[in-house]
Amino acid sequence: MDHEKVSVPLVLGLYRIVVGFLFACHGAATLFGILGGPHGQAPAAGQWPGWWAAGIQLTGGLLVALGAGTRPAALICSGSMAYAYFVQHQPHALFPIENGGEPAAQFCWAFLLITALGPGRWSLTALLHNSAHPRLSAPRRREVSDLSSG
Template sequence: MVTRLGRAQPYALSLFRIVVGLLFTCHGVASLFGVLGRPMLSAGTWPGWYAAVIQLAGGILVALGLGTRTAACLGSGSMAFAYFDVHQQTGLLPMQNGGEAAVFFCWTLLLLVFTGPGVVAADRLPVFRGATREGTRPQQEQPLGVPV
């Protein structure tokens, strides 16, 4: 028997993905454009500017649910790099080195690589699902956690 919470799981996953994507986008916007209390990075500086571009583009794609797994994988990897290359130089633990955000983004984006975007995603729109012949319907994917 499926509980009410079980039926809401695919929608909760979509909401989770949207929030994570928007927060990731905000980090990119702040670094690239010098807003939200962050100084603007000079174009092409390694690794910060490239990480900000990944955050902006990847965050938008994750929030929309368009190429979620690929964008989340790239974003997760960039956050792992940020933690081990930038933050860990000043201390071992995230509380010591200010790397909590990098760790959270790394693991939440990695989770999205495995779970996918949920049921509310641009990837599920017919225009992004590939061309179908007239008179045929595209194959429907079964959302996670919903029994057949």
């Protein structure tokens, strides 16, 4: 068994879960004042862009963490962080360490990676697909003719 083939989907699945969970925590902190947040005043319902950004963080983060609609959710999360970086942070200084935009830049690239590579292991979509189509997910049984030819 090739360890690289086993470990990449496993690590990617864990990465997706952690990144999605952390992102959802940002949204929950901003919207509900829990987990030590929000930093500053909570945005009013529907306020642009704060309330909408927190909504994307919470729902997008949960979808990514669960592995439900992972690629589209991760793409929206990545785009929202690119917007946050270039509109809220980059005008203040060139580098993320100077303008406070490191979390936005890191989340942007993390979600772009998840968009490109997919959910890895333990996604809700794969679980639902496998339970709906058990023949497709079950390993193929070897036939007698297979055994004699190999």
